[in-house]
Amino acid sequence: xxxxxxxxxxxxxxxxxxxxxxxxxxxxxxxxxxxxxxxxxxxxxxxxxxxxxxxxxxxxxxxxxxxxxxxxxxxxxxxxxxxxxxxxxxxxxxxxxxxxxxxxxxxxxxxxxxxxxxxxxxxxxxxxxxxxxxxxxxxxxxxxxxxxxxxxxxxxxxxxxxxxxxxxxxxxxxxxxxxxxxxxxxxxxxxxxxxxxxxxxxxxxxxxxxxxxxxxxxxxxxxxxxxxxxxxxxxxxxxxxxxxxxxxxxxxxxxxxxxxxxxxxxxxxxxxxxxxxxxxxxxxxxxxxxxxxxxxxxxxxxxxxxxxxxxxxxxxxxxxxxxxxxxxxxxxxxxxxxxxxxxxxxxxxxxxxxxxxxxxxxxxxxxxxxxxxxxxxxxxxxxxx
Ligand SMILES: *Cc1c(COP(=O)(O)O)cnc(C)c1O
Numbered sequence: 001x002x003x004x005x006x007x008x009x010x011x012x013x014x015x016x017x018x019x020x021x022x023x024x025x026x027x028x029x030x031x032x033x034x035x036x037x038x039x040x041x042x043x044x045x046x047x048x049x050x051x052x053x054x055x056x057x058x059x060x061x062x063x064x065x066x067x068x069x070x071x072x073x074x075x076x077x078x079x080x081x082x083x084x085x086x087x088x089x090x091x092x093x094x095x096x097x098x099x100x101x102x103x104x105x106x107x108x109x110x111x112x113x114x115x116x117x118x119x120x121x122x123x124x125x126x127x128x129x130x131x132x133x134x135x136x137x138x139x140x141x142x143x144x145x146x147x148x149x150x151x152x153x154x155x156x157x158x159x160x161x162x163x164x165x166x167x168x169x170x171x172x173x174x175x176x177x178x179x180x181x182x183x184x185x186x187x188x189x190x191x192x193x194x195x196x197x198x199x200x201x202x203x204x205x206x207x208x209x210x211x212x213x214x215x216x217x218x219x220x221x222x223x224x225x226x227x228x229x230x231x232x233x234x235x236x237x238x239x240x241x242x243x244x245x246x247x248x249x250x251x252x253x254x255x256x257x258x259x260x261x262x263x264x265x266x267x268x269x270x271x272x273x274x275x276x277x278x279x280x281x282x283x284x285x286x287x288x289x290x291x292x293x294x295x296x297x298x299x300x301x302x303x304x305x306x307x308x309x310x311x312x313x314x315x316x317x318x319x320x321x322x323x324x325x326x327x328x329x330x331x332x333x334x335x336x337x338x339x340x341x342x343x344x345x346x347x348x349x350x351x352x353x354x355x356x357x358x359x360x361x362x363x364x365x366x367x368x369x370x371x372x373x374x375x376x377x378x379x380x381x382x383x384x385x
Contacts, residue, residue: 012376014325017189017196018366020258026250038243039223042250047200049256053168054175056183056202058209060216061249062242065164065186068201069097071242072132072160072182074215075208078103082131085157087117088334088349089356090136094162095333095342098132105342106130107334109349113290114138115359118351119147126151132158135180140192140298141291142171145179160184163202164191168263169298176298177202187252192262192300192366195252198244216242262366266299269364269373273302276377284311284385302362303329309357311385316360322379326360 030042043061050059062068078084080102086095088107095105106125111118115138122133133152135143152159161183166176177183182205187198201216203209213223219239224230255262274288281288287305291297306312312328319326332352334344346353363376 012324012363012372013365014327014361014363015190016365016367017194018192018255018262020254020262022254022257023251026254027247030247030250035246038245038249039226040246040249042246042253043243046249046253046256049253050185050200050202053256053259054177054202056175056178056204057206058203058212060201060203060212060242061244061252062184062199062201062216063244064093064188064197065162065184065199066093066097067242068184068199069093069134069160069162070100070240071201071212071215072184073098073101073103074238075182075212076132076158076160078131081129083127083129084131085117085122085125085133086333087134087136088332088339088344088352089115089138089330090134090162090333091164091330092333092336092338094134094136095339098134099338099342103131104129105333105339107339107342107344107349107352108133109351110138110355111144112351112355114141114143114292114295115355116141116143117148119144119151122148123151123155126155126157130155130157132160134160134162136162136164137166137169137176137298139289139303140165140167140169140176140300141289142166142169142176142179142295145171149179158182161202164188165300166298167192168259170296172294178204181205182208187255192266192298193252193255193259195244195248195255198248198252211237215239263299265366265368266364267297269368270297270299270302272370272373273362273364273377277304277380280381284383302364304360304362305355306358306360307385312358312360314385315383318383319376319379322375322382324363324376324379326362328356329359329361330356332356 078101084098159180161180163177164186169176183202185200222233225233
């Protein structure tokens with residue numbers, strides 16, 4: 001019997017969590033200090049950096065993007081009977097955070113080019129019960145925000161940016177995360193900046209800041225107490241515990257401070273894929289990512305649209321045999337078990353149904369070096385269906 005080395009040891013992973021130069025030093029500092037709970041000095045520094053780095057009126061760290069989305073639902077007062085429009089091509093949490101408060105999710109299809117919520121289909125989905133529209137800047141490339149914001153303003157519907165992919169990306173010179181009334185960030189290990197699990201709520205409507213602090217701190221006015229604005233703190237509203245430990249914030253701060261290098265590197269990897277694969281893609285009828293001229297990418301992912309599901313399946317197997325992990329992405333939410341309970345049916349979002357079968361993502365991570373990328377590119381170029 002032939003001996004083979006385990007494929008697992010030679011695999012190029014799809015993702016590796018990033019690290020940053022000051023991570024260990026900041027961790028030692030927080031572990032040696034007397035503060036490990038939330039809202040300590042590292043949390044404050046992360047929040048200040050997110051505010052100055054984006055221009056958001058207020059940033060609050062949370063334990064995840066999912067939690068920040070749930071805080072958005074609470075802040076908007078989402079109740080049973082309300083409707084929330086969500087793209088079908090997104091992560092479960094964009095919908096679940098509103099469904100858990102009784103909202104009916106109305107699924108919007110995505111544009112065939114950017115794979116973002118299709119603004120041309122949005123207005124027809126808005127009813128008198130619509131309270132919010134969630135947009136996702138897929139891969140870190142902005143939605144058509146001028147059109148979406150105009151439609152939502154006309155119907156007095158709040159816009160929530162699920163900006164999990166888009167931190168430090170831009171739209172017509174404005175930072176992603178500052179365009180909606182609220183925006184949510186993820187610092188899960190698969191994102192550009194990570195502390196394992198983490199998130200943030202960006203608040204662009206100053207009228208929501210005080211209540212957000214209360215909801216995040218178990219429904220107490222503790223934040224006002226620490227600022228000396230009240231002389232004791234007590235139970236004043238509903239709420240939960242949405243704040244992460246300062247230990248996580250220490251890791252996150254090191255990454256956020258390293259953002260220029262991280263983003264420059266991810267951009268270089270993205271552009272190198274795009275150049276190296278252009279001729280191959282054209283020959284095989286594979287579509288590369290579309291970045292409109294007015295969008296500054298956040299360089300979150302590099303994805304390809306294969307000609308068919310069969311070709312995609314063969315491509316993923318081909319790469320896997322060459323030690324490269326490439327993965328598909330979102331399944332249409334409107335066709336999931338929960339999506340169908342919200343009224344989703346086959347044919348509702350034809351673009352989502354189509355692209356979800358054909359999309360594949362190549363490895364892209366902060367520590368990816370040229371030799372690893374060369375191996376991925378060589379494996380891709382060796383594919384001919
Ligand atoms: C990663 C992701 C989330 C969830 O983030 P968590 O921090 O794991 O809760 C939500 N929405 C989108 C679009 C994501 O990519």
